[in-house]
Amino acid sequence: MVKDLFVPCLEQSVLYRRAAGYFTSFGLGLAARGIASLASRNGSMRLVASPHLEPADVEALRAATEHREDILRSIASRNMTEIEDALLKDRLNGLAWLAASGCLEIRLALRLDEDGRIARGLFHEKTGIFSDDEGGHVAFSGSSNETAGGLVENFESVDVFRSWHDPDGRVAQKIEDFDALWENTTPGLHVIDFTSAGCELLECFRDHKRPPPGLMQTIVREKARNCHFGPPPGFDLRAYQGDAIRAWSRAGGAGILAMATGTGKTFTALVLASKVAEKNKPLVLIVVCPFLNLCKQWIREMAAFGLRALPCFEGKDQWQPKFEEGYQRLGLGLLSVHAIVTTNKTFQSEAFQTCLRPHVQGGGRHHHLLIADEVHNLGAKAVSEVLPDGIKLRLGLSATPERHMDPEGTAAVLSYFGNIIYEFGIQQAIAQGNLCRYRYHPHLVQLTPDEAAAYAEITGKLGPLLAGSDKNPELGQTAMNLLIKRARLLASADNKIEVLDQVLRSLPAKPTKAIFYCGDGRTTDKVSDEEVRQIQAVARLLGERHGLRVRNFTYRESPAEREEILRDLGSGFLDAVVAIRCLDEGIDLPDLRMGFLLASSTNPRQFVQRRGRLLRKSEGKNFAEIYDFVIAPPDLGGDIDDASFNVERSLVQRELKRIEEFCNTADNGPEAQLKLQEIRKAYNFLATAES
Secondary structure, three states, X not given: OHXXXXXXXXXXXXXXXXXXXXXXXXXXXXXXXXXXXHHHHOXXXXXXXXXXXXXXXXXHHHHOOOOHHHHXXXXXXXXXXXXXXXXXXXXXXXXXXXXXXXXXXXXXXXXXXXXXXXXXXXXXXXXXXXXOOOOOEEEEEOOOOOOHHHHHHOOOOXXXXXXXXXXXXXXXXXHHHHHHHHOOOOOOEEEEEOHHHHHHHHHHHOOOOOOOHHHHHHHHHHHHHHHOOOOOOOOOOOHHHHHHHHHHHHOOOEXXXXXXXXXXXXXXHHHHHHHHHHHOOOEEEEXXXXXXXXXXXXXXXXXXXXXXXXXXXXXXXXXXXXXXXXXXXXXXXXXXXXXXXXXXXXXXXXXXXXXXXXXXXXXXXXXXXXXXXXXXXXXXXXXXXXXXXXXXXXXXXXXXXXXXXXXXXXXXXXXXXXXXXXXEOHHHHHHOOOOOEXXXXXXXXXXXXXXXXXXXXXXXXXXXXXHHOOOOHHHHHHHHHHHHHHHHHHHOOOHHHHHHXXXXXXXXXXXXXXXXXXXXXXXXXXXXXXXXXHHHHHXXXXXXXXXXXXXXXXXXXXXXXHHHHHHHHHHOOOXXXXXXXXXXXXXXXXXXXXXXXXXXXXXXHHHHHHHHHHOOOOOOOOEEXXXXXXXXXXXXXXXXXXXHHHHHHHHHHHHHHHHHHHHHOOOOHHHHHHOOHXXXXXXXXXXXXXX
């Protein structure tokens, strides 16, 4: 059991969650099976157990309104008996060293009666969950009795489940159950923190002359982490990344790097931060990201640089004590860099600001560096208002720092983070071989007669409304509503599904490593003829007509499901993902080979991010293929007035600008441009294009 299950899983794990039953020397020996292997991943363990309560213990706990931990310490110490078995001694030695290294958290579960009072009896569930740093999980349940015979001599049987092949969702359920237990939300139980007392009790099992090799390496790494924060071995800074760092330094430690998606903004920022840490000790490094998946990506990259970052994006009870503890360790000289990663949402929350504010007011006692990934997102008024003036070292990252149609928001970003001090565009990145080349295939899609009629009606109303919007704000809002309606009509046009079907049939091989971007509107499902959301229609077409293994990637999927989807796409278990907007920013998917754009806004940020996502380099990837489904504007007839025609011409021009941007850096750009001649001719753009 140890050799075939525990050691292999723990060698890949960064977190081991274990519900062990009894808090006894024998029971802890069961929980500690293979535990030394966890150290090789710098891993941590969360252990939930239950003490054996005598009637007098129950009465004492019921009577105590405070200091229950002291009572439980006394109770638990009775069960920490001397042991003779060498195997159990070795396991408990490993667990004690894990506790001594600060990588073990312990909580005790007490049973409650129907009236909510502490009762005798054991929390007797025995489960475990191994989790790696890629979002993979292995869960098991069942074990022998916690006795010496059960641990060493008996035949054992456990049920084991893996997250990457779990159609019934058993792993997710076990994680949910354990997390509920850990957070004291399981009915019928009262769970309290026992880490400090539990680690003290384990100390008697620690053999100071015989630390397990894996755990000793962890302790050495923990100490090294406090004195070295820098690039991993073998990492070479590219010339343009060095130029970007020097530009930030010359600007006085503030500014924005406008670097194309896929050119290594994260690594550039971490090298920059490591150089800041060399001269500014101690340092608090705060990284703010718009999405949870992006936060986790930063945490993984920071680990490669020798930093164990504090994730601040779950319930505040999970991160708030560690937030303050990090500052305390800085003050005591036990830590040189306190790294924090948080979402935009948590960053602007009162809980986070309350924790941060005292440390940065008046400059604070420590140096702070704030890094904002996808910095354009911080131009929203609610976020920009909480950006701390006390932090002087500021770095913004974005391929497109300007906020679309929001000059005030853009000004707010530039005012706080500083000007754009370095630019490295997609054309430079492709030319220098930092991004892969690509071919671009625009496909014109005709509106149905009903859609064309609705389109003409919207266009006819827009001209007069926009012309009078300067004098009447209500007209401007009405025009905006019509523009949104027009955009949704184009994004979810029925014939896009038919043209997509034709394109897929024409390909020499079925798509793999592909992403399909959809709109959030509704369309007609070509498989069932029902009206459904476009993302559902596309997923069904791909799965049922073309035999592709696909999953949706939207806000509806949980963070754990998103991690699983990305992992399955990377491994080849999935052929494609079907997304709306959730993969627009930041997520690193270097092996993507094909992109199908069924819906795109005219916001430059969106298509720049999506293209950059497809151009990241990976082994064996020479080209990316981008398929763009473009609506051919219908003939509006001779009755349309000049104002409406000019409005329509302006809107079409924006769409053409997006397409021409794709063509300009594509290997087959001139060929792709020819497909748009019909649209240019209809709207008098040919002269402009030729010139």
